[in-house]
Amino acid sequence: MKYDYLVVGTGLFGSVFSYEAAKRGKRVKVIDKRNHIAGNIYTEEIEGIQVHKYGAHIFHTNNREIWDYVNQFAEFNRYTNSPVANYKGEIYNLPFNMNTFNKLWGVVTPQEAKEKIEEQRKAAHIGKPTNLEEQAISLVGTDIYKKLVKGYTEKQWGRKATDLPAFIIKRLPVRFTYDNNYFNDKYQGIPIGGYTQIVEKMLSSELIDVELEADFFNKKEEYLESFPKIIYTGMIDQFFDYQFGTLEYRSLEFETSLLDEENYQGNAVVNYTDAETPYTRIIEHKHFEFGTQPKTVITKEYPKTWEKGDEPYYPMNDEKNNRIFKQYRELADKFPNIIFGGRLGMYKYYDMHQVIGAALTAVKQEFKN
Known part of the structure; x- marks a missing residue:
């Protein structure tokens, strides 16, 4: 059969492009090396619970166009991401907000909290932050950094906080309100019935053929010769045979357990911020959909050093790797x-x-509409 496109990967980028190409009458072949579609947003049902197989995925955006786009494939619930931090048995609210500051310091007003942070920042003699540790202390003070940032971050990235770039911590919200909503975005939720259905619908066209357990690199030359255009969502350095060097990632291992109890931790996401606990967080999946099932499913997330053959999750966007990527x-x-x-x-x-937005931009550039 003659195809117009080969799409490598059934994650959101590849699936959105495939859906839009098929809408325009193009024939699309989609391959994925895994035995299921949907990439890292894949969910599977266990005991009536939608389990996020590759870590917690909460959809959030300020972009009405993106929100409307994804809602054509699933109905979203009103889930609000409000993770908590567990530091050696002490529980704190995330993002860092007035509840966090009150429990830690006993302060009640935003002004008191700001004064406490400023006092600790001055005591640390930080001018312009040059690394993650300095950036974190300048944002939230020394106490919060030591209890809620340092251990978690060093586990997550496998490096000392003083060796990590400052920009990483800037993604963490800091609020001087009693608001436990992690994201400030206007639209937020979890698809009722899980994420896999979204990709199933995107790839359901008769013009799209999907082949699973198909590794692009097993037939790379054949694919390059056979298809007029390829949408590639794998590792860019692998595509070019690592000729400029290997880009670094952090990987993850997941330990998922079905428990014969109704409620294990009382929240969808609990971060473990001390250095001694080997995992960074525990996800209790039923709470994403306000589940009342008699059993529960939890997943412990262990960061690990990425090696070739491992799943790459987080790009290490430091100066060295960004130079190679360029x-x-x-x-x-x-x-x-x-x-x-x-x-x-x-x-x-x-x-x-952001992936959906990038895919739609690629579609506009490709089809000029």
Whole structure:
């Protein structure tokens, strides 16, 4: 059969592009090396609970166009992300807010909290932050940094906080209100019935053929010769045979358990911020959908050093890796018949709404409408 496109990967970028191409009458072949569709947003049902197989995924965006777009594939609930931090048995609210400051310092007003942070920042003699530790202390003070940032962050990235770039911590919200909502975005929720259905609907066209357990690199030359255009969402350095060096990632291991109890931790996400606990967080999946099932499913998330063959989750966007990626990006620009996309193709940390936005931009550029 003659195809117009080969799409490598059934995550959001590849699936959105496939859906939009098929809408325009194009024939699309989609391959994925895993045995299921939907990439890292894949959910599977266990005991009536939608289990996020590759970590917690909460959809959030300020973009009405993106929100309307994804809602055509699923109905979303009103879930609000309000994780809590567990530091050696002490429980604190995340994001850092007045509830956090009150429990830690006994302060009641935003002004008192700001004065406490400023006092600790001055005591640490921090001018312009040059690393994550300095950035964190300047944002939230020494106490919160030591209890709620340092251990978690060093586990997550496998490096000392003083060796990590300052920008990483800037993603963490700090609020001087009693608001436990982690995201300030206007639209937020979890698809009722899980994420997999979204990709199933995107790939349901008769013009789209899906092949699972198909590794692009097992037939790379054949694919390059057979398809006029390729949408590639794998690792960009692997595509080019690592000729400029290997880009670094952090990987994860998941330990999922079905428990014969109704409620294990009382919240969907609990972060473990001390250095001694080997996992960074525990996810209790039923709370994403306000579940009342008699049993529960939990997942412990263990960060690990990425090695070739492991699943790459978080790009290490430090100066060295960004320099290597720039070389790959410049090389990729010389291949107009290949579109690189997604976290791995663009070596960038994307949230789900950002991936959809990037895919729709690629669609507009490709089809000029």
